[in-house]
Amino acid sequence: MTPKKEDYLKIIFELGGTKDKVSNKRISISLDISPGSVTEMINKLVSENLVEHEPYTGVRLTAKGAKLAEGLVRKHRIWESFLVNELGYPLLDVDKEAEVLEHVTSSHLLNAMYDKLGRPRHCPHGGVIPDMSGHYKEDSHRLLNDAEDGETVVVDRFIDNHDLLTYLGDIQLDIGDKLKVIKHSPFEGPVTVQNLTDKQQSDISYKASHYVFIREA
Template sequence: MTPMKEDYLKIIFELGGKQKKVSNKQIAISLNIAAGSVTEMVNKMAAEGLAEHTPYAGISLTSKGIRLAEDLVRKHRIWEDFLVEKLGYELPDVHDEAEVLEHVTSPKLVNALDDMLGHPTHCPHGGVIPDRFGHYHEDSHTVLNDAKDGSVVTVDRFIDNHDLLTYLGDLKLDIGDQLKIEKHDPFEGPVTVRNLTDDAELIVSYKAAHYIFVK
């Protein structure tokens, strides 16, 4: 399986494709690629039995796709936890390293890392880590951009993206922060929120608001 196809499996899983249909637009935004490329790959995945695609509704993972995605996500996020906790990596820098390491990691090695780390349930950016038996609690799949004006939400996790994590570090937005949604600007404009945890107003870009999951 190609690394790009693996990236699609992981992002569809992360966006909630185990339980619901994920739109091509969501995938394109999250992977920062053209919508046409998404359509081509989605059709390939459907032909290989990894996903089910319904035109104009979106894509979800099949049982086969879910099993592969869970295995990839487990390896990737355990390596991220190791790099941050044991080697002192900064959060924005772990994704690329974990991408390389996950492809050369045997089940024995990932289980040994898991034991050493104390069986973490979430990676440093909030993503769930399936245990060695495939058990885990589902993450929130509501993105900040979909939260209603006037509502109060809690930051649950971030998409694993270097530029995003650097941007959020500059904004001083952290997992666990409580946000009051003040307004969505029209025409794909930013989302203005008040960070109730830090008592600060933040303006979050339209794209970043699709990378931040809240509950």
């Protein structure tokens, strides 16, 4: 399987595609890829029985696709956790390293790292890590952009993207921060939030608001 196909499976998993249908637009924004390219790849994944697609609704992972995605996510996130917790890598740099290492990692080595780390349930970005049997508690798949004006939410996790993490570092947004959503600016403008944890107001770009997952306060 090509790395590009793996990226699609991982992002569909990330966006809740084991249970719910994920729109092509969400995939396009998350991977920063044109809608036309997303449609082309989805057709390939459908032909390989990795996803099922319903026009104008979205895609969902098949049982085969979900199993592959869970395995890919587990390898990637255990490596991220190992690099950060054991080797002191900056969080900004781990995604690219993990992307390479996950393809050359045996199950024996992966399980050894998992044990060494104390069998973590989440990676440094807040994403779930399936255990050795493939079990995990489903994460929240609600995006910051989906929050209502006036609603108070908690930052649950981020998509592990270097540019995103740099941006979130600049505006001092962290996992666990409690936010009150002030307003969504029109025409794909920013989401204005009051960070109740840091006691500051921030404008979070439309694109970044699709990379930040939230849960109820």
